[in-house]
Amino acid sequence: AQSVIEDIQARGKLVVGLSTFVPWAMRDKKGDLIGFEVDVARQLAEDMGVDVEFVPTAFDGIIPALLAKKFDVIITGMVQKPQRNLTVNFSHPYAYLTVGMAANKALAEKDGLETMEDWNSSDVTLTIKRGTAPGETAARLFPKAKVRQFDDDAQALQDVLNGNAHAFLTSEPKPAYYVIDNPDVLYHPFGVGPFDPSASAFAVRKGDPDALNFFNNWIQYRNLDGWLKSAHAKWFQNRDWKDQVE
Amino acid sequence: MVRGSKKPRFGILDVIVLAAAIAAVAYVTYRVDSVLVYTWDWSAIPGYLFRYDEDLGHWVPNLLIKGLITTIRISIWALIVASIMGTILGVMRTSQRLLPRLIGWAYVEFIRNIPPVPFLFLFYFFISSQIIPLLNIGSALDQASPATLGVVEFLFGPANLIENFLSGLISLSMMSAAYIAEIVRAGILAVPKGQYEAGSSIGLSKLAIMRYIVLPQAIQRVVPPIAGQFITLIKDSSLVALISIQELSFLAMEIAISEQRFFEVWLFTGLMYFTICYACALAFGRLEKRMGRHLR
Amino acid sequence: MTDHGQENAQRFADAGRPAIIRIEAVNKWFDDFHVLKDIDLTVGAGEKVVVCGPSGSGKSTLIRCINRLESHEQGLIEVDGIELTDDNKRISEIRSEVGMVFQQFNLFPHLTVLENCTLGPIRARGLSKTDARALAMEFLEKVRIPEQADKYPSQLSGGQQQRVAIARSLCMRPKIMLFDEPTSALDPEMINEVLDVMTELAESGMTMLCVTHEMGFARRVADTMVFMDHGEIVEMASPETFFSTPKSDRCKDFLEKILHH
Amino acid sequence: MTDHGQENAQRFADAGRPAIIRIEAVNKWFDDFHVLKDIDLTVGAGEKVVVCGPSGSGKSTLIRCINRLESHEQGLIEVDGIELTDDNKRISEIRSEVGMVFQQFNLFPHLTVLENCTLGPIRARGLSKTDARALAMEFLEKVRIPEQADKYPSQLSGGQQQRVAIARSLCMRPKIMLFDEPTSALDPEMINEVLDVMTELAESGMTMLCVTHEMGFARRVADTMVFMDHGEIVEMASPETFFSTPKSDRCKDFLEKILHH
Amino acid sequence: MSDSATNSGHPGPGATAPPTTKPAQLWWKSTWFDIVQFVALGGLLVWLTGRGMAAMDYRWQWYRLPRAFYRVIDGELIWGPLIDGLLVTLEIAAWGMVLTLVIGLVTAVLRLSDSIAGRILAKVYLETIRNTPLLVQVSIFYFVLQPILGINNPLWTGILCLAFFEGSFASEIIRAGINSVSRGQWEASATVGLNRLQAYRYVVLPQAVPLMLPPLTGILVNLIKHSAILSFVAVFELTTEARNLIADTFLSFEVWFVVGGMYLVMTISLSSLVALLERRIRARG
Numbered sequence A: 001a002q003s004v005i006e007d008i009q010a011r012g013k014l015v016v017g018l019s020t021f022v023p024w025a026m027r028d029k030k031g032d033l034i035g036f037e038v039d040v041a042r043q044l045a046e047d048m049g050v051d052v053e054f055v056p057t058a059f060d061g062i063i064p065a066l067l068a069k070k071f072d073v074i075i076t077g078m079v080q081k082p083q084r085n086l087t088v089n090f091s092h093p094y095a096y097l098t099v100g101m102a103a104n105k106a107l108a109e110k111d112g113l114e115t116m117e118d119w120n121s122s123d124v125t126l127t128i129k130r131g132t133a134p135g136e137t138a139a140r141l142f143p144k145a146k147v148r149q150f151d152d153d154a155q156a157l158q159d160v161l162n163g164n165a166h167a168f169l170t171s172e173p174k175p176a177y178y179v180i181d182n183p184d185v186l187y188h189p190f191g192v193g194p195f196d197p198s199a200s201a202f203a204v205r206k207g208d209p210d211a212l213n214f215f216n217n218w219i220q221y222r223n224l225d226g227w228l229k230s231a232h233a234k235w236f237q238n239r240d241w242k243d244q245v246e
Numbered sequence B: 001m002v003r004g005s006k007k008p009r010f011g012i013l014d015v016i017v018l019a020a021a022i023a024a025v026a027y028v029t030y031r032v033d034s035v036l037v038y039t040w041d042w043s044a045i046p047g048y049l050f051r052y053d054e055d056l057g058h059w060v061p062n063l064l065i066k067g068l069i070t071t072i073r074i075s076i077w078a079l080i081v082a083s084i085m086g087t088i089l090g091v092m093r094t095s096q097r098l099l100p101r102l103i104g105w106a107y108v109e110f111i112r113n114i115p116p117v118p119f120l121f122l123f124y125f126f127i128s129s130q131i132i133p134l135l136n137i138g139s140a141l142d143q144a145s146p147a148t149l150g151v152v153e154f155l156f157g158p159a160n161l162i163e164n165f166l167s168g169l170i171s172l173s174m175m176s177a178a179y180i181a182e183i184v185r186a187g188i189l190a191v192p193k194g195q196y197e198a199g200s201s202i203g204l205s206k207l208a209i210m211r212y213i214v215l216p217q218a219i220q221r222v223v224p225p226i227a228g229q230f231i232t233l234i235k236d237s238s239l240v241a242l243i244s245i246q247e248l249s250f251l252a253m254e255i256a257i258s259e260q261r262f263f264e265v266w267l268f269t270g271l272m273y274f275t276i277c278y279a280c281a282l283a284f285g286r287l288e289k290r291m292g293r294h295l296r
Numbered sequence C, D: 001m002t003d004h005g006q007e008n009a010q011r012f013a014d015a016g017r018p019a020i021i022r023i024e025a026v027n028k029w030f031d032d033f034h035v036l037k038d039i040d041l042t043v044g045a046g047e048k049v050v051v052c053g054p055s056g057s058g059k060s061t062l063i064r065c066i067n068r069l070e071s072h073e074q075g076l077i078e079v080d081g082i083e084l085t086d087d088n089k090r091i092s093e094i095r096s097e098v099g100m101v102f103q104q105f106n107l108f109p110h111l112t113v114l115e116n117c118t119l120g121p122i123r124a125r126g127l128s129k130t131d132a133r134a135l136a137m138e139f140l141e142k143v144r145i146p147e148q149a150d151k152y153p154s155q156l157s158g159g160q161q162q163r164v165a166i167a168r169s170l171c172m173r174p175k176i177m178l179f180d181e182p183t184s185a186l187d188p189e190m191i192n193e194v195l196d197v198m199t200e201l202a203e204s205g206m207t208m209l210c211v212t213h214e215m216g217f218a219r220r221v222a223d224t225m226v227f228m229d230h231g232e233i234v235e236m237a238s239p240e241t242f243f244s245t246p247k248s249d250r251c252k253d254f255l256e257k258i259l260h261h
Numbered sequence E: 001m002s003d004s005a006t007n008s009g010h011p012g013p014g015a016t017a018p019p020t021t022k023p024a025q026l027w028w029k030s031t032w033f034d035i036v037q038f039v040a041l042g043g044l045l046v047w048l049t050g051r052g053m054a055a056m057d058y059r060w061q062w063y064r065l066p067r068a069f070y071r072v073i074d075g076e077l078i079w080g081p082l083i084d085g086l087l088v089t090l091e092i093a094a095w096g097m098v099l100t101l102v103i104g105l106v107t108a109v110l111r112l113s114d115s116i117a118g119r120i121l122a123k124v125y126l127e128t129i130r131n132t133p134l135l136v137q138v139s140i141f142y143f144v145l146q147p148i149l150g151i152n153n154p155l156w157t158g159i160l161c162l163a164f165f166e167g168s169f170a171s172e173i174i175r176a177g178i179n180s181v182s183r184g185q186w187e188a189s190a191t192v193g194l195n196r197l198q199a200y201r202y203v204v205l206p207q208a209v210p211l212m213l214p215p216l217t218g219i220l221v222n223l224i225k226h227s228a229i230l231s232f233v234a235v236f237e238l239t240t241e242a243r244n245l246i247a248d249t250f251l252s253f254e255v256w257f258v259v260g261g262m263y264l265v266m267t268i269s270l271s272s273l274v275a276l277l278e279r280r281i282r283a284r285g
C-alpha cells in the first residue's frame, strides 16, 4: 500500500490531529493554536515542504479518527504504553515527561499523611487527567489509593482544591506552578519526585513502516541539531507564554 | 377545591415554598464564601467573544462566537433534516401496511435505546466514511470559485471539515428524527378519525387528506414538543466535537483548559446556551399561539 | 330477508322511479361480529329514506358502506349504476356522487367556513378558486349562514356548524345525500334549524338516506321508513303504516321507547 | 329581578314547605363575563324544580354553585341552613347533603360499578366495607341494575351508566339531588329508563333540582319550572302555567323551538 | 367488550361464519412478505456496516476484550472494569429513577397548585434545567454545589444531578397525565365527598399512572443513557470505565461497540419490562 508520506506530499498538506493539553497545545487570546506540539508540527511540515492543517478533536474521538484515516498523524503529547502500542504505532520519543504531585494541605494534615507509605491507603483519593502518564505512576506508587480520572487537569486540580481528593498527579512543571498559584491550599508532599519519566511520541496507523521511519528519523535529526530541546524549553522552562493566553 | 377552577392566590403553600427557597439561597451564598476555594475572574471572557484584529483593523468574532455560530448552524440544518426524516418516519409508523410500520418501529427503537456516542462512531466511521467520499465534495470544493466557496462556508462551515460537518449533521438528524417521528405519530393519531372520513367523503385522495387536512392539524399539535426537541438538539449538538467539529462546547472546553478558568467559562457557556434555547422556546411559544388561534 | 327484496322492488315499481342505490344481500363482519346481515334495499332517485333502530343495530355501518367508508364483504352495492369494489378510481367517482353529513359535523377546524366548503371543489373537482367560492357562497346562502363565511368552525354554534357541514357536502353537487344522526349532537334549540334546512333540501328533490331519531321530521319528509335491529332490516314501510301499524314486536317496542317522552 | 324573590316567597308560603335551598341576589362572573345575574330562588324540602333555557344561559353554573363546584361572588346561597362560603369544612358538609348527577355520567372508569358506589361512603363517610356494599346494593336495586355490580362502566350502555351515577349519588344519602341534563348524552331509547328512575325518586319525596330539556318529564314531575336566559331567571311558574301561558317572549320562543319537532 | 348486548342470543338468519368468498390476499400484500422485505433491508444495513469495517483495514482485536469483563487470578474470579461500571450504572439508574419520580411529582403538583410562589419556583427550575446542557449542570453540581452542600460523594452528586435533570421532564409527563384525567372526574370525586388528597389517591392517580407509564419508561431509558455524562466528573459508571479502558488500550471501536451493546441490552430489557407491567395494569381495568 501507498505510504501516508506520499499522500501528504501529493496533497501538499500534513493533517495533524491533536487535543488541547497545556502547554502542549492550547488556544491563545486570538483563538489560534499555540504550544510545544504546534511548533513541532509546524517545523515538521516545513521540513517536508508542505502546509500543515490542525484538526483539534475531543480526546475520545482522536484514535478512531486516526484509524479511519482522518488524520495523517497524532501529535498530542501522547505517552507510549505497551497496551496502546498494540493498537497504533508510536514513533521515537520527541519529548520526555516526569510526573509531579500537588496535595491538599488541610486534608493531608487531617488524615495524618506524611510518608509515602501513609499515602498508599484506600482512604486516599488521587486525581489525574484521563489517558496521561500519571495514571501509571499513581497505580505503581499508590496501588491502594482511589484514582479519579477527569477530562482535564483543571478539573483534577479543582477537585483537590475543593477538598474532594487528597492530591493530584500531572506532568511537571505544572504541579510546581499550581503550588505557587495556591500556596495556602496546596503543597508538595514528602518532598520527593518528580517520578516516572515517560516518553511522548507521534502516533500513526499500523502497517506503514515508511511513515514510521520518516517520523523517527525526523525526530532524531531535530534532536541532534538541538531544535527540539530549545522548543521544549520555550514552553516548559518558564511561563513567558502566559500572557499570550491570559 | 376543584383543580384549575381558581385563580392563583397567595396561600400557606407560598409561605412554605418562599421560606424554603430563601433559606436555600442564603445557605448557598454563605457556604460559597466559606467553602469554595476559587478566585473568580471573569475578565478574560469578553475577549473570547469578540477581539480587535489589528491586521484587519476591525472587531472580529472570537472562539465563543464562532462556536456559537457553528452550533446554531448545525442545529438549524439538523432540525430541518430531522423534521423531514421524522415526518416521513412518523407517517410510516401510522401506515396501514406492516412494512413501513416495521421499518419505522425498528428505527425509532434502535436510536432511542442506544447511547449517542456509540451511534455516532458507528455512523461516522463505518457508514458515512463510505458514502460521503463518493460525493467527491473535497475535490469539487478545490475547484470552486471563491464566491461559491464563500457561500458554502457560510452554510456549512470551514471547507476542510465539510465532510465531518455533513456526517455530524446527518447523525444528529438521525438521532433527533427518531424522537420527532414519535411526536409526529402522536400528532397524526390525535387527529380524529372523523377528519379523514370527512375528507374522503368530499372526494379527496389519501394524499390530499394528509396534505390539506391531517398534517396542518397535526403540526399545530406538535409545535410544543418539537420545540422541546429542537432545544434538546441544540444542547446535544456538542456531541459532534468527537468528530472534530468546532462547536460551542468544544471550544469552550478548549478555552477553559487553556485559560485555566474552568467555572467562568462553563457558567458563561451555560448562559449562552440558555439564551439561545430560551429564545427558541419563546419563539416557538409565539408560533404555537398564532397557529392555535382558531383551533379550540 | 328476501321478503324485503320483493317488497322493495314492489314499492319501487309503484313509485316508478329509477333506482339510484341498489343494495343486494349485503353482509359485513367486524372480525367475528356480524354487523350487517343480508341487507336488501333499493332507493329510487329523489326518494327520501329514513333509517332508525336501536344503538348498535348497524345503521351507521350501512350508510357508511354506501360511500365506502366501510367495505362490505358479501353482496352487491351499486350507486348510480357503479358497483362498489376495491377499485380506487370507482370509489372516488362514487364519493363525488354521494355527500355525507356526520353526527359530529367533522368540520376542518383549521379552515374557515368558506375554505371548508371550497377545499373539495378545488382539490378534488379542480374548480378555480373563484368558481369554488361562488359555489360555496350559493350553498351557504341556502343553509342561511352566508355571513359566517370567514369564521372558523369553533366560533360557530352547533347548529351553524352542522349547516356548514351540509353546505360543504352540497358543494360537491352530489346526487345523493347521506345523513348519520345529523342532529343528535346538537343542543335542543338548534335541532330545528338543521331539520329545516334538511326539509328544504328534501323538497328540492334530492335523494336522501337519513339515520335519525327525529320522528317528527321522519313523518314529514320520509317516503320510506326503515327499521333496523341487530344488523337486519326488520321493517320497511311508508311512514303512515310504519307509525300506525308496525308489524314486528321489536319495532313496536322501539317506537314506544322513543316516542313516549 | 326581586320580583321573583317575592313571587318565590309567595309560592313557597303557599306550599307550606320549609326552605332547604335559599339563593338570594347571587351574581357570578367568569372573568368579565357576567354569567349569573341577581339570581333569587328558594327551594322547599321535597320540592321538584326543573330548570330550562338556551345553551349558555347559566343553568349548569347555577346548580354547580349550589354544591360549590363553582363559587359565587355576590349574594347568598344557603343549603339546609348552612351558608356557602370559602370555609372548607362547610363545603364538605354541603357536599354530603347534596348529590349531583352530570350530563357525562363521570363514573370512575377504573372502578367497578360497586366500587364506584362504595368509594364515597367508605372514604368520606367512614363506613365499613360491608355496610357500604349493602348500601350500594340497595340503591343499585332501586335503579334496577343490581346484576351489573361487578362490571366496569365501559361495559355498560349509556342508560345503565347514568343509572349507576344516580345510585352513586344516592349512596351518600343526600337530602337534595341536582341533575345537570342527565339524559342529553344518551341514545334516545335509553332516555326513558333514566327518566323512569328519576320519576320514582321524585315520587319518593326527594328534593330535586333538575336541568333538562325533557319537557314530558318536566310536565309530569315538576312542582316549579324555571326558565333562564342570559344569566337571568326570566320566568318561574308551575308547569301548567309555564307551558300553557308563558309570559315572556324569550320563553315563548324557546318553548316553540324545543317543542316543535 | 361491546358484544354483550349485540352479539348474544340473536343469531338471525344470515349469521353464518365469515364469508369464504373473501378474495385471497395477494402474496406481495401479505404480512410475511413485509417481514421478509424488512429482514432483507436489515441485512443490507448490516452488510454495509461490515463493508465499512473491512474498508478501513483496521485490525480488529476482539480477543483483548474479555479481560475487560473478568479475569481469573489464582482460581479467583475478578470482575473487570466493564462489569464494575455496569453495576454502578445500574445503581445510578435505580436511585436516579426514585429521585426523578419524587422531584417530578413535587414539581408537577407545585405547577398544578394555586400557589403563586410554587408555580414560579417550578417554572424557574424547569426553564433553567431544560435550557442548559446537562454537561454544564453536572459540572456545577460537582464542582460548585457538592462542596457547598457538603456531599462528599461523587456518585450521589451525580445521581442527584441526573435526577434534577430528568425530573424536569418527568414533571411534565406527570402533569400531562394528571391533566388528561377529565375535569369531570375531579368534580365527581368532590360530589361523593372526597377531599383533594383522596381524589388524587383513589380517582385521579389510578387513571393517570397507566397513561404516564410509557413516557416515564422513556425517561428511565434516558436516565441510563445520560448517566454516561457522569464520566465527566469521574463517577465510575460504565462509560467512565470504557473511556479509561480506551485511554489505556486505544481499542476505541471494540470497546464502544461492546459498551453500546450493553446499553442497548439494558434499555431494551427495561422497556420490555415496563411494557409487561403496563399490560398487566391495563388488564385489570
Ligand SMILES: Nc1ncnc2c1ncn2[C@@H]1O[C@H](COP(=O)(O)OP(=O)(O)OP(=O)(O)O)[C@@H](O)[C@H]1O
Residues within 6 Å of the ligand: C030, C031, C033, C035, C053, C054, C055, C056, C057, C058, C059, C060, C061, C062, D187, E002, E006
Ligand atoms: N370499526 C369497528 N370495529 C368493530 N366493531 C364496530 C366498528 N364499528 C362499529 N362496530 C360495531 O358494529 C355495531 C354497529 O355499529 P353502528 O355504528 O353501525 O351502529 P348504529 O346503529 O349506528 O348505532 P348508533 O345509534 O349507536 O350510532 C356496533 O355494535 C359497534 O360496536
Ligand SMILES: Nc1ncnc2c1ncn2[C@@H]1O[C@H](COP(=O)(O)OP(=O)(O)OP(=O)(O)O)[C@@H](O)[C@H]1O
Residues within 6 Å of the ligand: C187, D030, D031, D033, D035, D053, D054, D055, D056, D057, D058, D059, D060, D061, D062
Ligand atoms: N369555567 C368557565 N370559564 C369561563 N366561562 C365559562 C366557564 N364555564 C362556563 N362558562 C360560560 O358561562 C356561560 C354559561 O355556562 P353554563 O354551562 O352555565 O350554561 P348552560 O346554561 O349550562 O348551557 P348548556 O345548555 O350548554 O349546558 C357560557 O357562556 C359558558 O361559555
Ligand SMILES: [Mg+2]
Residues within 6 Å of the ligand: C059, C060, C061, C180, C181
Ligand atoms: Mg351510528
Ligand SMILES: [Mg+2]
Residues within 6 Å of the ligand: D059, D060, D061, D180, D181
Ligand atoms: Mg350546562
